[in-house]
Amino acid sequence: MDRSIAFASRTVGGVPLLLAFPQAGDAPHPAVLWFHGFGVDKEVHRKELEQLARAGFLGVGVDAVGHGARRLPDLDARQAAPHEQALRTMIGLAARTADEIPAVVRALADEGLADAERVGVVGVSMGGYVVYRAVLVEPSIRAAVAILGSPEWPDGDSPHRHLEGFRRTALLSITAERDENVPPAAARELHQRLAAADPEPGHRHVELAGAVHLMSEQHWTQAMDETLRWLERHLRPTSSC
Template sequence: MTNKMSEEIQHHLDSLETKGHELVIESHILTDRQVPVLLCYPKGATKLPVVFLNHGTTGDATSMLPIGLPLAQAGFFTVLVDARFHGRRRLEHFNETFFNRAMYKRLYLQMLLDTVDDISAIIDDLQMDERADAERVGISGISQGGFVSFVAITREKRIKAAAPLVASPDLTDTWGHSLPFQELESDLQEEILRHSPLRNYEVIPPVALLVQNGNADPVVPVGGVRKLNEYLKELYKEMPERYRYIEYDGRGHETVYEGSERPNIMREEVIDWFRRFLHSADGAGIFDKNE
């Protein structure tokens, strides 16, 4: 663990109310895919539900500590992942390479698919880890990490609950760094359409899915989640408690609403969602789910 990473972790620990639970934070390179992660969990963890957390573009695993630590405190075994091309495996000349307009969509798709495959490999390894229950797996992420979450629930069926934040299931959307979809090479268009969660929405149920977006987001438009909402309302009509879409009026590409009565409302909703759908009836491990 680098000094910078240690300082970042300590900063977040210092700002966290511990509620008497001692947390363990470990830095590892996992699986034969060499995936850099931070593991956060309460001391004495036994068969706790697992939550994968995924950061935004240009970020790294440490940027998910503000939600990873409270989740660990709430009784989850949290896995904070460095996405492909990011963090401890950051591309050389990152901005010039990753944000190259002609290459961005291709690299972005590769990043999404490879990161989801990394997560699948970690789930495989966690089958043998007594601290974690690999039968109860959730996933969340912010912005790019939310895109990872959407893709993951269409490809990895062991994920039981998901809570993407300020993200979209529509991979055809044009973002500031990329060419318009219709200007991309035909093979790339086909690949994007094949893997876009919006085109694969029928495989999402029965995942317990919570989606949260601001409707004034200039970075990730809400069009994609609104379309998905129309599709999923029908698919979840026999189990409506397992799907929820929250749209925050006037909010942009942010997950903390400074100055509001509940600045961390998005994070609180995520934790409550995973408590509801990943904790067992008896409270799971050493924690009571209503604590």
């Protein structure tokens, strides 16, 4: 009989989280932190958190800085600003969100909820930007999936400048061929550079043919299938998958 996944809202170190608990197995579990897009919050990804929990992971939805339970009062105006201005706002919030990850991982591990040796991160759009920085700031991350994000930022300490930081994490980038919001070229180039530096298949780039930023259900299903297989492979290497 299929049972419902148990959800719990928690605040850890000032960061609002939505936890989805696996139905089987003893804690600590391999944990996957999930980061949403610009202007929304962790609640929009309950379905994906449930998928993670059913696969045996502790699903951890995170409200990004300035979003959800800590939403900025002028976030709508910031999002509606001219493109370059809105992009810089988004990247600033993404960077601050990524910088919170080490404290969140330590707190979940200290409570016995998460296995600090098996941590993954997944992010969509703005969340994808979070993932590219997260890999550089949290060495315990073993698997990372950036969906519709970019490692190349217009200014500041852009993740694409730190190639060595990506070598310790299994990185999957999923981009959309016809994405005008976040063109796939930067992720494609990062993976080309990673492959040239290290021919071992520890990284993967999937470009969804014909997909746009607001992708179809079919493309999203493909992206999730790729994501779950990647997490299974790198967070549970003894799995039969």
